[in-house]
Amino acid sequence: MVKTPIISVAPMMDWTTKDYRYFARLFNPNVVLYTEMVTTGAILFGDVKRHLDYNQQEHPLVLQLGGSDPKDLATCTKMAQDWGYQGVNLNVGCPSDRVQNNKIGACLMAEPDLVAECIASMQQAVDIPVTIKHRIGIDDMQSYEEMLHFVDTVAKTGCTHFVVHARIAILKGLSPKENREVPPLRYEDVYRLKRERPHLTIELNGGVKTLEETQTHLQHVDGVMIGREAYHNPYLLAELGQLWHLDAPNRFDIMQQMMPYIEQRLAEGAPLSIITRHILGLFQNLPGARKWRQALSGGNAKSIQDIENAITNMKAAIERTEKYLEEHQ
Template identity: 85%
Template sequence: MNKSDNLENTKDFRISVAPMMDWTTKDYRFFARLFNPHIVLYTEMVTTGAIIYGDAKRHLDFNQQEHPIILQLGGSNPKDLAICTKMAEDWGYDEVNLNVGCPSDRVQNNKIGACLMAEPDLVAECISEMQHVVNIPVHVKHRIGIDDMQSYEEMLHFVDTVAKTGCKHFVVHARIALLKGLSPKENRDIPPLRYEDVYRLKQERPNLYIEINGGIKTVAETRNHLNHVDGVMIGREAYHNPFLLAELGELWHLDLPNRFEIMEQMLPYIEKRLAEGAPLSILSRHILGLFQNLPGARKWRQALSGGNAKSLNDIEKAIEIIR
């Protein structure tokens, strides 16, 4: 799929890989793209401050093979978000997403992430400013609630407020976030999933494009969700078991690729990145799950982790061990 394609119109549904800090780096995204040409990829969340006052090139650069690719921004200053959204469009990103779902203390202190659900008018102002400066889609990823705001009606009020800006696409993590009492890790697992709230949102706001996120691990689960919503976002399972992205190819009637052929395509990329000075450990960690659930998976992980792989040759030897 080419970056000039309108993602909303190419298919009736969308499958995406969630933005995950330290995981969905450009190296992982290059690897993920080899499994499926249709999956939509997200960057890690990047704060507006990191882009405006830091190394913008380091945070924004991506491989052209990653399209369709979405930049997720963290921030709450409408002007700063507009600046970064325009930079994203100029950089070649297909879309921009605003993070209103991250529950970490660090981002809360900077008024970023899930805490913004308590301020729908501010989020609407941010989205409006972002939309005003670009021609690419701008949308929101949020929770179904936070802390004392846990009702469906409160989530609907948030969505309706933001939708008044013309925003049509909402990625909904089907868990509340308990910002006062749970760690970010606990907020990924402990609050129960309420998929029915996301289904209801789509039923009651059929003109909106609703994408569901949270705890989704299989093709069968994905197919079931698509009976109720427009898209499915998959998180940690897409990282730990990346071949799931290939299995999801059946939704587009794609043939399953071969894991070894995927590694043959990945090796030149690893060689290129090593030549650029990237540590092998940073690259190899993204491919540890390639043989997940298959005989030899443990040997593969052992060969590549813990400093055991010191060169490209060591990765090639690991491939031969389990072939």
């Protein structure tokens, strides 16, 4: 169905920081990266630079906002455009108690008219795309027809891009972690939405872990958003490059490109551990991966030299395995 697929990495609190995004970009130039969700209050009353700054290499980059006040959302969306973001996404999917209490996230699915008012206000403030990320339902609003009503209400504003997490959210009784795992995935609901609203751009999110799964979904929808797998196994982003006929980069070349960035961040005063935590999954499923994680996690890496040593050890582990396989073929 899709000639130019939309592939993105989901906004994930405490994970999709600018350090992770810089790292992720090294795997694939085309994947769309999202910030962590930033609330309108944090931008309007907090440290704007801390919340909105990024590295130019991260593009294409979308800011995800959390909020429910149309005026505040419009102000923050305009700031995002001025800051150079390629798009702004409204969070109507997060099931956390903390955001519910502030009328942010998945609880807003129960108020489609308010969400439409928010989206309309955001769109009027900027020229860049304004998109929405939502669930297929919440609590007592679990039917496909109720989701369709929500989408149609928002689409009347002119919004055309919907990122749909293919699970409902149980706001009373399940933790955010449980809400990512317990409600069953209903991909068919997302496929049906695309069939019945072909003029909308529908991007599927939830449980996608492989290139093959991504390719299957792309036969039914316009795009796929990858969540935790893109963090725990970032090389998946390189494998997804096949969708654009790109050659997959070498993991050690990626680390070579990453090292100057790490040195720069250390010079800025960033603790090494807040950067190394994002690269633990680089060698996922390869021999030596466990020792790589051990060497770099929990503050074990104290210097650039410790990272260099871990790279050397990984090369040796892979070479030993390759030699063994050659000898026993």
